[in-house]
Amino acid sequence: MSRSDALVDADWVEAHLGDPGIVVVEVDEDTSAYDKGHIRGAVKVDWKKDLQDPVRRDFVDRAGFEKLLSERGISNDDTVILYGGNNNWFAAYAYWYFKLYGHQNVKLLDGGRKKWELDSRELVTEVPARAATNYTATEQDASIRAFRDEVVSAIGSKNLIDVRSPDEFAGRLLAPAHLPQEQAQRGGHVPSARNIPWSKAAEEDGTFKSDDALRDLYAGAGVDFGIDTIAYCRIGERSAHTWFVFHELLDQPNVKNYDGSWTEYGSLVGVPIELGDGS
Amino acid sequence: MSDGCGAPADTPMVTSAGNQAVVQGTVTKDGTPVSPGYARLLNSGGDFVAEVPLGTDGGFQFFAAPGDWTLRVLAPGGIRAERPVSAAIGEISKLEVAV
Numbered sequence: 001m002s003r004s005d006a007l008v009d010a011d012w013v014e015a016h017l018g019d020p021g022i023v024v025v026e027v028d029e030d031t032s033a034y035d036k037g038h039i040r041g042a043v044k045v046d047w048k049k050d051l052q053d054p055v056r057r058d059f060v061d062r063a064g065f066e067k068l069l070s071e072r073g074i075s076n077d078d079t080v081i082l083y084g085g086n087n088n089w090f091a092a093y094a095y096w097y098f099k100l101y102g103h104q105n106v107k108l109l110d111g112g113r114k115k116w117e118l119d120s121r122e123l124v125t126e127v128p129a130r131a132a133t134n135y136t137a138t139e140q141d142a143s144i145r146a147f148r149d150e151v152v153s154a155i156g157s158k159n160l161i162d163v164r165s166p167d168e169f170a171g172r173l174l175a176p177a178h179l180p181q182e183q184a185q186r187g188g189h190v191p192s193a194r195n196i197p198w199s200k201a202a203e204e205d206g207t208f209k210s211d212d213a214l215r216d217l218y219a220g221a222g223v224d225f226g227i228d229t230i231a232y233c234r235i236g237e238r239s240a241h242t243w244f245v246f247h248e249l250l251d252q253p254n255v256k257n258y259d260g261s262w263t264e265y266g267s268l269v270g271v272p273i274e275l276g277d278g279s
Numbered sequence: 280m281s282d283g284c285g286a287p288a289d290t291p292m293v294t295s296a297g298n299q300a301v302v303q304g305t306v307t308k309d310g311t312p313v314s315p316g317y318a319r320l321l322n323s324g325g326d327f328v329a330e331v332p333l334g335t336d337g338g339f340q341f342f343a344a345p346g347d348w349t350l351r352v353l354a355p356g357g358i359r360a361e362r363p364v365s366a367a368i369g370e371i372s373k374l375e376v377a378v
Contacts, residue, residue, distance in 0.1 A: 033332070085332060114332075117315045120355040165328045167344045177320055177329035177343045199327040204319075204353065 003211060006095075006248035009110050010119060013081060017041055023074050023130075026113070027051075027084040027094040037123030039083065039116065043072045043130065047090040047237070051097060057264075065101045065137045073130025079105040086237075087199070087206040088112035093240040095248075096257055100145060102138030108244065111207040118205055144247065146230045146256035148264055151190060152271055159229040160193035161218075163242045164262065168234065169195040171275045174266075175234060185266035188273040190232070195278055196221045198238040201245045214245055225252060232258035232265070292340055293371070300366035303340040304374030306352050312337030313378060316354030323347050341366075352376055 016022050017040055024042040026034045034044040045051065050068050053060055060068065074080060080098060084091035091112055098106045109116070117123070146154075154160055167173040171187030189195065200217055201209055209217070219225070229246055231239035236259030243257040258265075265271065292303050302320065306313040318339035319330045323346065331339050333354070343366040352360040360378045 087330065114317060114353075118317075118353060118355050166322070166326070167328070172344050175342075177341045178331045179342060197327070 001248045001251055003208075003249050006107055006244070007110050007208065008081060008107050009207075010116055010121060013039065013083075013109055014121065021078055022081065023072075023078045024081045024083070024109075025072070025074075025094070027082055027090045028086075028113075029090055030085060033085050033113065035125070037125055040122060040124045040126070041128050042083075043074075043128060045072070045094060047084075047093065051094065057260075059097065059100075062101060062137045062139065065097075066135050069103075069135035069137075070133050073133055074135060075133045076103070076136055077105070079107065081107050081109055083109035083112045083116070085113045087114060087202055087241070089198075089237040089241055092244045093237040096144065096240040096243055100140050102141065111205050114206040143254070144243070144256055146232075146258040148258075148260055148268065148271075150256070151230055151232065151258050151260075151265065154228075154230055155190060155272065156192045158227055159223050160190050161223065161229060161231045161239075161242060162189045162193040162195050162262075163198040163231055163233045163239050164189075164195070165197055165199075166195060166277065168262070169193075170277050185263060186273055187266065188275045189262075189278070190265060191272050191274040193232075193274075193278070194221055194223065196223070196242070198233070198241045201242060208245065208249060211249060214250060218246075225250075228254040228256075230256045230258050232261040234262045235259070236261045292338060296369050296371045298368060299342045300345045300368050301340065301371040302343050302348065302350070302364050302366050302374065303338070303371060304350075304376060305337040306333055306339070306354070306360070306376045306378060307337055308358070308378050313352070313354050313358065316352060316358065319351040319353065321349040321351055323349075325349070350374060350376070352378060354378070 026038050026042045027045045029047045031046045082091040169189050231242040233239040239257050246252045247255040314333045314335050316333040320328045320341050345367050350362045358378050
């Protein structure tokens, strides 16, 4: 995987809107954004309602993913272009999710919804009608998803990258600064984790920095590219953004997203937690 | 509240800070709300901390840690503006940004 395989820019998307075999998908938590205006022809995926299990904390299962994509009119051989708000957090999460269930032809729109809006590109309210398909997913690819025990055993041995903001890392905040701070779990971070906020990988307009700048960023922050890496945040979507950088843009092998992230780890009994800004 | 990290536009502005350090306000141009657009909160080192899309009324809101921050506005047409703001627990720090 490399940048040209995983990322397309806004000009490319504009030039290929309506092409057979290309499906543009907006992924948001706040789906009112889609309803107010979206890229022409784009279908909507609701990060929570469509991608999360309604009862237990987990994804929709394989059958649920097949049903979702079939209903949206997405075929196994379609090229899916994902974009969304929040600097593509949820689009990156969906990208990881598409890969988890074996969809190969998937790309992110660089800069996502923000760059598209800042460029004053066309947004429409018309919802496309796509014929249903019979989508077939694979079993989850365990090589890109980390669970809690693997995180605990990675302390001090793998790259653990905490991509939350410095105040969340230090334990001063429990959520990003645009959300109320009312979670009950403990604050802090996984011992030996390095705090490299996801935002450092992005330009102000939401596009990704160059490969060279990204390598300099992570190497300068002490990441050893020769060992395995696990990224986490609070609920796994910001770390999907960083997983995308490592695994898809920088072509690093053995990179996992810990989607349980701090809302799970910070609620576990007996695991070590470190406070403060780190070294 | 949202249980994700999303920042829905047009989230109601809190009217009481409670035990939070709230930064809120609106962005206008010639008296008209700026929307679409984005408000970013930067820490004292200039590093990005959080971002929200502006509401249809140009509004934004953050629940920050106490301290000194910089609010940066981005909007189509190359609109950019910055304002310093201090946040304190139990207070709503209000900013009216005319660009």
